[in-house]
Amino acid sequence: MRTLPSRQVVLARHIPGLPGPEHFRVESVEVREPGEKELRVRTLFVSVDPGTLARLGGVDTYAPALAPGEVIASAAVGEVLESRHPRYAAGDVVVGAWGWREHAVVGSQGLRKVEPGPPESYSAELGVLGIPGLTAWFGILELGRPQAGETVLVSSAAGGVGSIAGQLAKRQGARVVGIAGGPAKCRWVLESLGFDAVIDHRAEADLEAAIRRACPGGVHVYLDNVGGSTLDATLACMASKGRVVVSGLVADYGVPPSQRAGLRNTPYLITHRLRMEGFVVFDYAARFDVARAELRQGLRDGTLHHREHVVEGLASAPAAFAGLFRGENFGRALVRVA
Numbered sequence: 001m002r003t004l005p006s007r008q009v010v011l012a013r014h015i016p017g018l019p020g021p022e023h024f025r026v027e028s029v030e031v032r033e034p035g036e037k038e039l040r041v042r043t044l045f046v047s048v049d050p051g052t053l054a055r056l057g058g059v060d061t062y063a064p065a066l067a068p069g070e071v072i073a074s075a076a077v078g079e080v081l082e083s084r085h086p087r088y089a090a091g092d093v094v095v096g097a098w099g100w101r102e103h104a105v106v107g108s109q110g111l112r113k114v115e116p117g118p119p120e121s122y123s124a125e126l127g128v129l130g131i132p133g134l135t136a137w138f139g140i141l142e143l144g145r146p147q148a149g150e151t152v153l154v155s156s157a158a159g160g161v162g163s164i165a166g167q168l169a170k171r172q173g174a175r176v177v178g179i180a181g182g183p184a185k186c187r188w189v190l191e192s193l194g195f196d197a198v199i200d201h202r203a204e205a206d207l208e209a210a211i212r213r214a215c216p217g218g219v220h221v222y223l224d225n226v227g228g229s230t231l232d233a234t235l236a237c238m239a240s241k242g243r244v245v246v247s248g249l250v251a252d253y254g255v256p257p258s259q260r261a262g263l264r265n266t267p268y269l270i271t272h273r274l275r276m277e278g279f280v281v282f283d284y285a286a287r288f289d290v291a292r293a294e295l296r297q298g299l300r301d302g303t304l305h306h307r308e309h310v311v312e313g314l315a316s317a318p319a320a321f322a323g324l325f326r327g328e329n330f331g332r333a334l335v336r337v338a
């Protein structure tokens with residue numbers, strides 16, 4: 001059997017707090033030939049996802065925890081080198097979840113074939129056309145459901161999910177306010193994404209006051225990617241009958257429960273008749289194709305903008321992952337593997 005020399009990044013040990021280089025190990029491996037109904041793929045891009053941190057800390061989320069020695073889980077897009085599956089051929093480009101590996105042998109379950117295009121176009125399959133874009137889609141259109149004239153607030157507005165969420169809310173006729181870290185991200189959110197206002201959370205001593213100023217009529221829909229003190233500040237600024245859509249809690253990831261900011265403003269849930277709902281985007285998998293087709297159309301006709309933060313080489317993935325929790329990514333964080 002002809003094996004292929006390759007590399008992969010595995011969990012060296014569970015991550016108790018925030019990630020560092022000591023938690024990862026790059027391994028050299030031989031990747032076997034595909035068996036019946038399997039493909040061997042060469043990875044082009046892998047994703048770097050903040051939500052994976054809990055699993056790397058040994059905690060089961062909606063997906064199981066990883067054990068030391070396991071390959072880091074992520075979305076991936078790659079080119080088929082050899083196929084023993086009737087629906088795939090060498091040269092096809094596929095999206096799957098084989099994680100931080102240069103090559104992999106995969107089955108067809110959960111695999112999606114991508115329309116051929118220039119190599120640089122495939123990264124979007126893990127960003128605006130992948131889980132972040134879909135999370136924005138269902139978070140805004142299914143759960144937040146902004147009406148024309150309502151105010152939508154989006155945290156991590158320059159990130160993979162937030163940048164798309166705000167644009168989708170604009171399309172519904174909402175007034176959209178973003179929260180992002182630093183002047184460059186804030187400028188992009190305003191000037192390139194067309195948000196109506198933006199708050200630099202790193203420059204504001206009193207975030208609640210800043211939200212009140214930017215959202216004088218209250219927040220009707222809050223699409224939250226960060227949780228923590230940002231979520232608490234926003235609860236106090238919600239309009240009556242507002243909807244808080246909890247996509248993610250980056251500020252709380254890697255922080256022990258006793259040290260999290262916690263929520264002090266829960267009385268607003270009652271006085272303002274708020275609805276607060278978390279969701280897992282995979283629950284909408286049956287409708288991914290429809291949502292993805294519309295997101296793709298937005299890219300084609302130039303009405304949807306996106307940005308990718310691409311680092312080079314599989315060995316850079318752990319540092320890119322750690323950088324998510326310091327706001328180092330500007331747009332969807334990805335690693336170019338080949």
Ligand SMILES: NC(=O)c1ccc[n+]([C@@H]2O[C@H](COP(=O)([O-])OP(=O)(O)OC[C@H]3O[C@@H](n4cnc5c(N)ncnc54)[C@H](OP(=O)(O)O)[C@@H]3O)[C@@H](O)[C@H]2O)c1
Pocket residue numbers: 048049050051131132135156157158159160161162179180181182185201225226228230246247248249250251252279280281282324325326327328329330331332333
């Ligand atoms: N529910 C679902 O099914 C689902 C699916 C996918 C992703 N998600 C969630 O969606 C969220 C966004 O994911 P993404 O991949 O698009 O990541 P992202 O927003 O592109 O990257 C993370 C960003 O979070 C911000 N951040 C980090 N630490 C922070 C802190 N302490 N306080 C405030 N902001 C902080 C930083 O932006 P600034 O520099 O602007 O602060 C950083 O760049 C994550 O919480 C993720 O878990 C949920």
